[in-house]
Amino acid sequence: DNALSVKLPYSKTIFSVPNNLDIIGTMNTADRSVEALDTALRRRFEFEEMLPDSSLLSNIRCEDIDFVSLLNTINSRIEKLLDKDHQIGHSYFMNSNNKLSIHDLRGIFKNKIMPLLQEYFYGDFGKIGLVLGNSFIKENKEKTIFSKFTYDDHDLIDERKVYQLSDINKLKATDFKSIYEKSE
Numbered sequence: 001d002n003a004l005s006v007k008l009p010y011s012k013t014i015f016s017v018p019n020n021l022d023i024i025g026t027m028n029t030a031d032r033s034v035e036a037l038d039t040a041l042r043r044r045f046e047f048e049e050m051l052p053d054s055s056l057l058s059n060i061r062c063e064d065i066d067f068v069s070l071l072n073t074i075n076s077r078i079e080k081l082l083d084k085d086h087q088i089g090h091s092y093f094m095n096s097n098n099k100l101s102i103h104d105l106r107g108i109f110k111n112k113i114m115p116l117l118q119e120y121f122y123g124d125f126g127k128i129g130l131v132l133g134n135s136f137i138k139e140n141k142e143k144t145i146f147s148k149f150t151y152d153d154h155d156l157i158d159e160r161k162v163y164q165l166s167d168i169n170k171l172k173a174t175d176f177k178s179i180y181e182k183s184e
Helices: 032-044 067-081 102-120 125-132 154-159 173-177
Strands: 004-007 014-017 137-139 163-165
Touching: 067 102, 067 125, 102 125, 102 173, 125 137, 125 163
Parallel strands: none
Antiparallel strands: 004 014, 137 163
């Protein structure tokens, strides 16, 4: 049923896909650097929206972390701050043995999720804090000393809060659970 042959428009040669091969293309609609390509592909192909499916994470194990709640909480917050096209996919947490170590989970956040959130929120760590919480983003309480210069809004700038990323390599399972657990 899946076998397909087409005549290529320029070379006029036949190109075939065998019946035992499915071609599936994926694309993150939030990636604006490929917007022209996205538009071109949408004119030529049929698309099926595939939103994150947190139920696929119900068997993932790592120190009693509930990955279904984790992903649903992150994505509901992202959707509130941005839109549904920016949600985190379930595949970030999946592997062949359905088990993650805390080291693996830290790597997923450090190398995949945090860079994505920084891109989504243009480095606004306050908004990333709204998504992930106090364990991931800390207020930088160091006083900034500006040079001697008269500026009308100097006091406003001096009072502005500055945030920074926590050291993800030091996070514990309780820090990841804090994303979805209700604080009292």
